[in-house]
Amino acid sequence: MNNFKYKNPTKILFGKGEIQNLSKEIPANAKILMLYGGGSIKRNGIYEQVTEALKGYKIVEFGGIPANPEYEILLQAIDIIKKEQLDYILAVGGGSVIDGAKFISAGVKYEGKEPWDLLAKREPIQDALPMATVLTLPATGSEMNSGAVVSRRATKEKLAFGSPLLYPQVSVLDPGVVASLPKRQLANGIVDAFMHTMEQYMTYPAGGYLQDRFAEGILQTLKAVAAKVLENPQDYEAASNFMWSCTMALNGLIAQGVPTDWGVHAIGHELTALFGIDHAQTLSIVAPAYYQHCFEHKKEKLAQYAERVWGVNKGTTEEKARKGIAQTEAFFQSLGIATKLSAYTDNYEGVAEKVAQRFANRGWLGLGEHRNITPDDVITILKNTYKK
Ligand code: NZQ
């Protein structure tokens, strides 16, 4: 096992009715920017619960953060914080609103010329406003991690950044919010958390027995609750297991001491940037082709995964590993998610080369746990996603 230092400072309030305890966590004199998305919180009662819980606080609202939070809109929120002299951010939403909040919290303190440089040039984050979240969509883990992904429509870019200063101080996880989620978002959440786990697990056997079991436990739990959550999002037991699995999949714990490979996400983000395809849908498109391409490096772990998560007990290492990939793709399809690019766009010709060129321009010359997946490999992988 590799050495590691691990600290996750986010306090979690988990369960029914926990929103009402927000005022015990946010300083009474905080001047809050409350961020939300396109309005789902006004239709499902979460808005009332939050504003009721925070009666007496100075709150300025900022709605309209779109899915894949948009840079230009986040800049407007930064202006409001400066103008109104606010000092605390509350994100009420899914990954997009929470990621947007993280960017705003760093951006408002950024002293350089263009806050986009926090992403494009990876300028270091020196300071950030404190923030809390009320999670409304289990998926990204952003509620308990220090990363964020921001999009810029004008240049069709989507870039990630992070800093230990960006952990939310507190996050409320009330599984009751799952009840109002449409099937598409439920399926997306299951796939996103599944793939977060895979990206920190699907490398090679590295002697992290407990990390492997944690990861397999999350994968098995997601598999066990997926159909229940989709059929009946009001099933509280299924919703709470779904929600906690999503948070645990990307709060840093399962990656400690073991190699990781975020290649599927890196390629998937480009498909969102170029075509606007939902984040989890891009992962479903890329993952099967990626694992086929990296088969030789990953076959031992793929076989372990097939055995422990899908119960594939017969066959050689190679046969089990291939079944593991097939089971993964079938699982995504069983949730109603198409796994080929042609299901989402007709304009896929040339995309492989375009994405590879972007990676080369950014100096991303070696993805994968061995840093050996080159832009040319990315071309092959993406071409295999086009159609059956
Ligand atoms: O905007 P509203 O009206 O709120 O509707 C949202 C949105 O349309 C809706 N929704 C959310 N909660 C709801 C609800 N509808 C009904 N009832 C509720 N309780 O769902 C839609 C999607 O929301 P969004 O926040 O975009 O989804 P998600 O949580 O999947 O976040 C996706 C973003 O997170 C990034 C992705 O790239 C993408 O930009 N990621 C962030 C990560 C991180 N910070 O660690 C890691 C991930 O890999 C991912 O890249």
Ligand code: ZN
């Ligand atoms: Zn993801």
